[in-house]
Amino acid sequence: MKCCILVGHGKGSSGGYDPGAVNGQYHEFRIAREIAKAAAERLRSVYHADSGLLNYDGTYNLPERIARFQDHAFDFLAEIHLNAGDGTASGTEVYYFPGDNAGQAYARNVSGAVSAALEIPNRGAKGSDYFGIIRETVPTAVLVETCFIGKDLDKVKTAAGQLAAGNAIADGIAVAAGLQSSAREGWVQASSAWYWYEDGEPVKDVWRKSDGWWYRLGPDGKMLTGLVEVDGKGYYLNQSRATVGGVYVPQGACVVTDGSGAIVK
Numbered sequence: 001m002k003c004c005i006l007v008g009h010g011k012g013s014s015g016g017y018d019p020g021a022v023n024g025q026y027h028e029f030r031i032a033r034e035i036a037k038a039a040a041e042r043l044r045s046v047y048h049a050d051s052g053l054l055n056y057d058g059t060y061n062l063p064e065r066i067a068r069f070q071d072h073a074f075d076f077l078a079e080i081h082l083n084a085g086d087g088t089a090s091g092t093e094v095y096y097f098p099g100d101n102a103g104q105a106y107a108r109n110v111s112g113a114v115s116a117a118l119e120i121p122n123r124g125a126k127g128s129d130y131f132g133i134i135r136e137t138v139p140t141a142v143l144v145e146t147c148f149i150g151k152d153l154d155k156v157k158t159a160a161g162q163l164a165a166g167n168a169i170a171d172g173i174a175v176a177a178g179l180q181s182s183a184r185e186g187w188v189q190a191s192s193a194w195y196w197y198e199d200g201e202p203v204k205d206v207w208r209k210s211d212g213w214w215y216r217l218g219p220d221g222k223m224l225t226g227l228v229e230v231d232g233k234g235y236y237l238n239q240s241r242a243t244v245g246g247v248y249v250p251q252g253a254c255v256v257t258d259g260s261g262a263i264v265k
């Protein structure tokens, strides 16, 4: 799926900075762009979608954004906003073009995911032909009013809140689009240690055989090296990879010898 996450506001229709809704020092544009960035990154990294991000720097005003989506180059777009409201309203709502069933499914899934992640009311999917970014563009489009910049500000004023909102938007889009997340399997390197993942989790205190060699995963899941004792027996797990006597011995591989003492695979 080729999709694009757009940031609302940033540049006014006649040029100049358009902050969108403002609450004290907090501008809708500056919060929405971080949420949009997180959503686009998660769609790419976790769901392997061909996902773009438009208007992070406030380069495109609304007519310029609309002009970018006049053909079928994209399957889907979502423009990210915060709701202005009167200071008392709370919750998330997502707009789609009336009669667009695909748009409605995206809107419903995104509003549900954002509501759950931010623990705010779900005001739901709403059909509307009011927004040009939905009405005048070719791909299936939704406009996400993530939450209200008044009462819900605490939910999205921090980087952590913006990440949570962006991730939820990506998850909602992925559900509607039928995208699968990439569960980790096999060797995964993290902070210079190696782990062996099964069903998305590192296995612990077990032996695993990989490419002909046995490896031991420790109590914290880290691949062990050096001399180790397991169930009263001693083993040598290679400390650094090397080719010796024509045999390539990976790091962590349990070294086994033949009757002459030579290393065998």
Ligand SMILES: [Zn+2]
Residues within 6 Å of the ligand: 008, 009, 020, 021, 028, 081, 082
């Ligand atoms: Zn807005």
